[in-house]
Amino acid sequence: MSRPAQITINLAALRHNLQQVRQMAVGSAILAMVKSNAYGHGLERIALALPDADAFGVASLEEGMHLRHAGVTNPIFLMEGLFDASELPEATANDFTLIVHHMHQVEMLEAHPNLKPFNIWLKIDTGMHRLGFRPTETLAIYERLMQCAAVRKPIGLMTHFAQADSVDRAHTLQQIELFNSVTEGLVGPRSLSNSAGVIAWPSAHRDLVRPGITLYGASPLAGHRGVEHHLYPVMTLSSQLIAVHDVAKDSRVGYGGTWTCPEDMRIGVVGIGYGDGYPLHAKNGTPVFVNGRPCPLAGRVAMDMITVDLRTQPNAAVGDPVLLWGPGLPVEVVAGYSETTAYELLTRITQRVRVVVKNDEPISFGTPINSDM
Secondary structure: OOOOOEEEEEHHHHHHHHHHHHHHOOOOEEEEEOHHHHHHOOHHHHHHHOOOOOEEEEOOHHHHHHHHHOOOOOOEEEOOOOOOHHHHHHHHHOOOEEEEOOHHHHHHHHOOOOOOOEOEEEEEOOOOOOOOEOHHHHHHHHHHHHHOOOEOOOOEEEOOOOOOOOOOOHHHHHHHHHHHHHHOOOOOOEEOOOHHHHHHOHHHOOOEEOOOHHHHOOOOOOOOOHHHHOOOOOEEEEEEEEEEEEEOOOOEEOHHHOEEOOOOEEEEEEOOOOOOOOOOOOOOOOOOEEOOEEOOEOOOOOOOOEEEEOOOOOOOOOOOEEEEEEOOEOHHHHHHHOOOOHHHHHHOOOOOOEEEEEOOOOOOOOOOOOOOO
C-alpha cells in the first residue's frame, strides 16, 4: 500500500459553491480565482470543472498558459498584469485580459501600438497600498489608456479591499466612497469585491466579483466558517494511523517532549506531517478525527508524522481513517490552532500527497465539531 496521506477533491462541492456565490451576487459576473494552483486544489482540474464561470483569475502568464493548453476557453485575467514586454506575444495570442496597476505597464502598451488590442482593467489603490494607481493619478492614466491603440475599449475599473473581512467597517466604507468618487463619470465596468466583499458587502458587488477562497468552501471572514455561508469544503485532507502504542503516564511524546501523557494511555501515529503541508506550528490539542471521533494532536508536528491522543478511541488500530480537515472539521479551525489562515493551509499541500478526485460525491457538511474546538 502507498503512503496514506491524501487529499480528496469534491467537484460537486465546488460547483455548489459557485452557485452560492451567484446567489449572493445576483447580476454580477463571476471571476473565479484559480491562482496558486487553484488554492492548492489543482489549476486545470478546477477550471475545467467550472465551465460556467464567466472568467478565471491567475497570477501569471504561465498559469494562464496552463489553462489554455488544458483547453480552457473562458476569459483569463492576469491579476498582476504583465511583468515584462517579452510576455506580450503570448498574452496577445492567448487573448488574456490584463490588470494594469503600474506605470511601466502603461508604457509597455503604448510602446506596442500594432498589437491586437487587449481587454484591460485599470487598478486603483483606494487603501490597500499594494498594487494600483493613486486616486490622484487615475484620471490621467485612464485618459492615456483610452488613447492607447493596444487597449480595447471600454476599460474596466477595479480596486481591492484591504479590510472587508473585519468587523470594523469604516475602512471598507472609505474605500468604496473613494472608488465611487474617483471613477465618477468614467465609462467601463466596475469590480471591487473579493470573497469577503461578496459575503459582507453586497452594495459593492457591481459588475464583476472575484471569489477566491469561498469557491473552495472556506470563509474569508475572521472567526467564521464556510458552513455559515452555505459553502461546502472542496478539499478533504486525510490519512491513516500507521502505528498505535501504549505509553505510560508522565511519558513525553515527540520532538522536544512538548506533550506529557496525563495517564497510562494509547498514542496513535498518523502518516501526515509538515512535509505534506500539515501545519508545522499546529498546537497541542489541535482537533484531529480518528474514526470520526476527536483525538487531539499530542506532540510536535514532524515532517512525516503526527501523534494523537487516542483516549476517545481505545480500540483504534493501524489503518483506521484519520481526518485532518474537511467536512465536519473545517480548515478554518485547524488554521486557528496553527496561528495561520485557511488560505495558507490549502495552498501549501505538497506534491507527494496523493490526490483523489470525486465528481459526484454527495454534499454533506459532516457532523459539526464542538464549538470550543
